Amino acid sequence: MRIALDAMGSDRSPFTEVKGAVEASLADGHLDIVLVGDQRILEEELAKYPSRPNITIRHASEVIRMDDSPAQGVRQKKDSSLLVGMRMVKNGEADAIVSAGNTGAVQVAARIILGPIRGVARSAICQQFPSLSNRNVLLIDLGANVDCSARHLCEFAEMGVVYAERVMRWEHPRVGLINIGEEQLKGNDLAKTVHRNLKAAEHINFIGNVEPMAIFRGEVDVAVCDGFIGNLLLKSSEASAYFVRKSLEREMMSGWLSRFGALLCLGAFKRVKQRVDPNDMPGAPLLGVNGTVIITHGSVKSPGIANAVRGAGRVVEMRINDHIRLEVQKLRTTEACLNRTQSDEAGDEEAAGSEGTGQEGTFSMPNGSQDAPRKEPTDMKSGAAYLFPGQGSQSPGMGQDLYQEAPEERIFFDEAASCLPGLLDIMFKGPAEKLAQTQIAQVALLTVEIALNRRLRSRSLEPVYCAGHSLGEFSALAGAEALSFEEALRLVRARGKCMAENVPEGGMAAVMGLSSEQIEQALPRGVVVANYNGPEQTIISGSLSGMSAAEETLKKAGAKRIIPLPVSGPFHSPLMEKAAEAFERELRTAEIRPPKYRFISSVTGEEAKEPEAIRSILMRQICSPVRWTDVMRKLGPIRAFEVGPGRVLQGLAKRMEGAPRIELVGTLQAANTVEV
DSSP states (O other): OEEEEETTOSTTTTHHHHHHHHHHHHHOTTOEEEEEEOHHHHHHHHTTOSOOTTEEEEEOOBOOOTTSOHHHHHHHOTTBHHHHHHHHHHTTSOSEEEEOSOHHHHHHHIIIIIOBOTTOSOOEEEEEEOOSSSSOEEEEOSSSOSSOOHHHHHHHHHHHHHHHHHTSOOSSOOEEEEOSSSSTTOSOHHHHHHHHHHHHOTTSOEEEEEOHHHHHHTOOSEEEOOHHHHHHHHHHHHHHHHHHHHHHHHHHTSSHHHHHHHHHTHHHHHHHHHHHOGGGSOOEEEETBSSEEEEOOTTOOHHHHHHHHHHHHHHHHTTHHHHHHHHHHHHHHHHHHHHHHHHHHHHHHHHTTOTTTSOTTEEEOTTSSOEEEOOOOOOOOSSEEEEEOOTTOOOTTTTHHHHHHOHHHHHHHHHHHHHSTTHHHHHHHOOHHHHTSHHHHHHHHHHHHHHHHHHHHTTTOOOSEEEESTTHHHHHHHHTTSSOHHHHHHHHHHHHHHHHHSOOSOEEEEEESSOHHHHHHHOOTTEEEEEEEETTEEEEEEOHHHHHHHHHHHHHHTOSEEEEOOOSSOTTSGGGHHHHHHHHHHHTTOOOOOOSSEEEOTTTSSEEOSHHHHHHHHHHHTTSOBOHHHHHHHHOSOEEEEESSSSHHHHHHHTSTTOOEEEEEOSHHHHHHSOO
């Protein structure tokens, strides 16, 4: 088993990591440990240990420091020890990675490079806490997520149970929800919803709400909370331990009798210290990502590194991720049953006139935060579609609510801003003319759309289909997890640059009152159909002279209106060939994965499954028409969300028979209040 160790992460790196690796390798001969970092420095440090079996070095020229921004560090330091080690896990060169470095950067890198386990909305940090019983308590989450939904907390419980059963070897671990009291009705709406969902999950041994004291008494095995509470509990415990230790030292040194008593108690003090020493713990696993990631504190000592390395091996050996995938599906089944039960109860209330409820025809949503109308039966396909609008949907102020109020989504904005200085000011304040510039608009729209996509999916609304209009296709691919956000951002920046630098003179116009077939027959040379938006709207594109001639021929053919569009070139036409050729060079190296959700291309109007087919589509996209009508027909009357600012796609669908029923999700509030 091979473990990658970020050897440049801790406060005393690489001394601590190298010594810890040697201790781990001597204790367990089955482990192959790869020290990741500056090869020269590591070789010098490793030379201090004559006996160092099964330890090798992988060179990395950069280091993400503790004071680096997580998003910027991951974005800018591609050859850092953390990212090199993470890619080793991704490529199968290592079974796990251990890091004592920047915790935020570890989480960002794991999400971007490894990706989440399918069905898991959020990853979470799990850590053992000492208790007065004969075994420790698992606390989850310790800081990965400060803003959680009911689904997230239930998933944390599920992942904590898997870890407790498989790694700790505890049978039927007791699960408790940290709350302000033990009574079932204590806490806010979120806590009550989580309590109800966990109580209904028969495969989880849920004992109800617990107060923090229950952790230290050992009355619970897996304590569940959001990352804000978990991190606060951890740091408060550390502060309390520090206060007690310093107070005891002061009192024991206050006189000769106290000193003599302290000497008699020295053995007991050492045993207590060993009991609560974090270096005796096997690290904190980041559960919920496609790979084994173990996090340790920056001030860790070599025994802590050795225990974390061995702990990583244990997690891999027990195939934790496989069990998480299986157990999360059980949780989804429980939630579905609860939702059906709630809907049935709401129907009974409505039939009875909602007597005594004060709310006619409503029911409580699964996250406990909103009331919404009861779902009506429809003949739609099962599932939902995420539809992402393209350039032209942007407006000043978009995404500002996400940036200010949603910490989990803010990371996308920080990452985009790190590669395009001044972006956030333009997005939030304008002016509109500046925001409309191709290189700015495309990055801004991608960022907002992916942030909204994450927020929507966090509410148990995973898509069946993903599709995007023109530029929105990149958001759709990121939403379908065929592209990482990092890769989508790189491609969109390159696309905007190639288009801005290679755009010829020309224009575009919307044509009303003619079918697309009639328009195609009437168009002069040099003008083509650029967007098949619907039966009542077709966009044409071409040279300036061609567009002038097209206006005359289309009017003669019976067009009701021809509206010139405020664009800077003949987009989606063969005249953009130079831009397409320049962009093709960027696409050749793009990392494209098979989509996890069904991706419908607006270039072909068909589903694309293979990475190379998707690469070919993106190469053709700049010069090819947008076949949005075909996308709508492919989807049919399915429930859909317009994930992005504006209402362009909803407006097009309303004019199209049999098109999806599109709901707008352009703001944080809209994403938080969508009916589940």
